[in-house]
Structure formats: C-alpha cells, structure tokens
Amino acid sequence: MPIRLTPTLRSRLESAHRPLAGMWVCSASPLVAEICAGSGLDWLLIDMEHGPNGLGSVLAQLQAVAAYPITPVVRVPSDDSTVIKQVLDLGAQSILVPMVSSAEHAANVVAAAHYPPLGRRGVGSALARSARWNRIPDYLTSAADHVSVFVQIESVEGVEAAAEIAAVSGVDGVFVGPSDLAASMGLLGRQTHPDVVSAVRTTFAAVRSAGKPVGVNAFDPATARAYLADGAAFVLVGADVAMLARGSEQLVADFAGTSPGFRESY
Template identity: 50%
Template sequence: MSQFPKNSFKKALAAGRQQVGLWAALANPYTAEICAAANFDWLLLDAEHGPNDLPLILSQLQAVASYGTHAVVRLPTGEADLIKQYLDIGATTLMIPMVETIVDAENLVKATRYPPLGIRGVGSALARASRWNRVSGYLSRSADEICLLVQVESRRGLENAQAIARVDGIDGVFIGPSDLAASLGHLGNTGHAEVEHAIDLVVSAIAKTGKASGILAFDEARARRYLGCGVQFVAVGSDVSLLVRAIDGLRAKFIPNLPLSADRSAEAGY
C-alpha cells in the first residue's frame, strides 16, 4: 500500500508558521517545475486567471511533486463538481475565489468531504489522490489532509470575513487585493489608503479566529509589511511578472530608445 500523503502546508498554517509563496500562472509543467525547484514554501497553480484546465493542472502537480514546495491550486469557481475533480487528481490545498458568506464557506467545506460529512463524490478507485485505492484509509482520512483556503475580495466578503474564517473546515482566508480594490471603488489601485486600511482590518479580524490569513504582494516593501503584521502565507511574486520584468529590462539595455513597459504589478488582477 502507498503511504498516506501528508499536507505540510496545512500543518504549518495550523502551527502558526509563516509561509512565503510564488504565483505560477504560465500554465506549463516545465515552468512550474522551474518555479518549484526554487523551493518557496508554496507554489500557487492558477486556474482562475491563468489559462489552465484540469489536465494542465494535473501535469503541473506531477511536475512539482518531487520538490519541497507545496502546490496550492486556485480553482476558477467553487462549484462542487469542480472541487471533486481537482481533489481527485491529487490537489490537497485548494484556494476558492469570491467567497462572501458563511453559507458559501460551509458549502465549500461540504464539497471537500465525503458523506455523511459532505457531498464529495466517491471515486477513489479512479483517483490519483488515493493512488488508485493504494492508500489505506484514504476515504476516512482524506479530510484531515485537505487544506481549504477561501478568498475574501469584495465589500460583502470583508463584512463577513471573521464569520467565514470561523467556519469549521476553513483553514485560511486569502485576501484578494485587486478585486477588493475594485469593489471599494479603486480599480487598479491596490495601494489606496482605503484598501490598505481594509486589508489591515480583515487581517486583524481573521487573527482573532485563530485561522491563517494570506495575501499576495509583488512589491517587496509591501510584502515585508504584511509578513511583519503577521499575515501567515504571502505570495511575493509570479512567474509572469518576473518574466515580463526580466525581458523588458534586458531589452531596455540594448534598445534604450523604446519606452520600458510600466510596472503594473499593483494592477495585475491576480
């Protein structure tokens, strides 16, 4: 029988240890493996805004499996059927966008649990997650190793953030700064004072529940500020933005008469 897969990222969050991550949106197993080899604590495979689908995510999970970084998969939506498929291919940490209410959070938890605790369909004999039924006790123990992260990124989500975090089965709340800024009337300006204040308030509210908060910040000073404020899992860059900066920087050295692309990390829409 195969060894039961352990979720080191979930255990780190539960223990209060900070985790520094990288965003991977190029939708390619080779580039995902390059990112994984850098050994960040976690690597986000983006199926919401990255041009990913289920087979592509599977190939990336396989590509990064032998490295120390933990794969987190962001789904395009929180549909139960989609959650079932991503869990079956072996994703153990899921990030779900646009969660706004307690009911939303409770339904997501149910989608990650087998009956009678939830509604996840039973197909372990066909699933990579159970190593095709070679993992002893997978059906009864799988929920212990599933880490569920929900995104709060709207005004309504902000109002309910603490209650969402308190839902049993929610392991962490990720603040989506770009959509949050848009919801607050500051589209493309994640650094606006109102947005920063809202983020500080929700981080504090989540901390009171004992759950982990997370965010992305591709500006180094801002990322360090969030880490200093106790945000537990912070993405500090993305494969796309790093590639753009490196390419534009190299071109500027040899073709200086062309304007360099502006740094649009604050407007990245992640």
C-alpha cells in the same frame, strides 16, 4: 511500503515558525512549475481562475512539482462543486476558492471538498490520483486529513463578514486579494491605496480573531513586508508570467537599442 501523501498547506502553517512565502504559477506550464518548485519557496499557487489551466495542465503541474519540498495549492476558478471534486481527485490537497463573501458561501465550499458525512464530495478515489488509486490506506475515512480548504476574501462584503467566514468549521485559512477588493471599493488598479490597505488589515484582524491563519497577495516587496508585520502567515510575492514579462523588459532596457552593435551581434 505504504505510499504517503505530502503535508497540506494547513499542516505547513501549523508547523511553521515563520510566514510562508510563495508565488503564482499562471503559465499552465509543467516545466515552469517545476523550475519554480525547485526555487526554495514554501508554496506555489497553480491558478485556474485567471491562468489558462484545465484539468490536464493542473495534473501535469502537480506531477512536476511532486518531487520537490514545496506545497502546491490549486486555485479553482469558482465554487463549482464538480470542479472542486475533479481538482481534488487529480491529487490537489490544498485548494483556494475565490470570491467568497459570506459564511454560508464558505460552508458550501467546505461541503464540496469533503466526503459525507462532513460534506458532499463525490466518491471516486479508487479511480483517482487523490488516493493513488486506492494505494493510500483508508483514504476515504482519512481524506479530511489530506485536504485543506482556503477561501479568498476580495470584496467589501467579504471584509464585513470576515470573522464569520473564518469561523466556519472546515475553513483552514483565508487569503485576501487586494486587487479585486480594490475594484469592489471603486479603486480599480489601486490595491495599495490607504483605504484598501486598511480593509486588508481589518480582514487580518477578523480572521486572526477566529483563530485562523490569514494570507495576502503582495507583489510589491515593501507592501509584502508591511503585511507580514501586520500578521500575514502566508504571502504570494510574485508570479511566473509577471517575472518573465518584467525580466524580458529589463533585457530590452539593458541592451536593445542601447548598443549600436548589439542587434548585429546575433
């Protein structure tokens, strides 16, 4: 019986009847990734840019979530073509590339993710999990069907070029990062500032005018709902490490120091 690969994020978005909700996995823990994968969320973002992830930990997380009906996406640390090739060979089918600010940059990212003649991805599928060690029939000729490429706009320059970036053939969608966008606008740490929100909405309109889905990072529930109302097709609404940090802090607020006998009851 032939092995089948799972749908990409591009495919999930094409068939979705509602926006897709997801969360970050930044802990580099396969166990945590598996817990999150069983949550009922639509997608997970395994982060190599700011999370302590290497190829080994990304592989382990992809394997851990493979048993669940959730779509994993790997954010690579940069547009480095070697890293993109390696992550795809690990079996990542959907990638997100940060800090893309021009159509030329986006085209280079697309080329790094696809085999010739579409791009310049190095050929090693017989040795790699991507093709399940040549157990996926005709993987080399059908690889473009199994790979989706998303780029992240998170600068003033990226906002200005958003329509051109989204229009690049092979860019399957655009994800907006309000945190770095705020920093590029001189509003560090103020991602819900009205000017930042306006820039995000401008990007939404430009990307959608090019016929591509647009997503955004928004941990604040009210902000996330507002962006969904503005047309976001996919959102990230939390992160494993942030949830653990805030949850453990809530335990302190609820118990530590509030009950004189609590610490003695251990």
